[in-house]
Amino acid sequence: MQRLLPQHVRAATFDRRRWRGLDPEQVYAYLDRLADELERLTRDLCTANTEGERIRQALRQWQSRHTDCRHTQVAPNSRWHR
Secondary structure (H helix, E strand, O other), rough: OOOOOOOHHHHOOOOOOOOOOOOOHHHHHHHHHHOOOOOOOHHHHHHHHHHHHHHHHHHHHHHHHHHHHHHHHOOOOOOOOO
């Protein structure tokens, strides 16, 4: 199933019934609100994914700079030992 995007909601059409049915103005107003919300959520998700990738890269860089720290032992009588 294809992901629902704001432009899909904005492009949705409905049959107009002569005697019964939904008020097209209300339907389209609701769809506009829904599309706006999807647009906001899409932006927020993109921002979160970008930030997550930035953090992952920073962590990888930090880990590669500190690989020697894992193998270094502190002498028991050293002032840094607790």
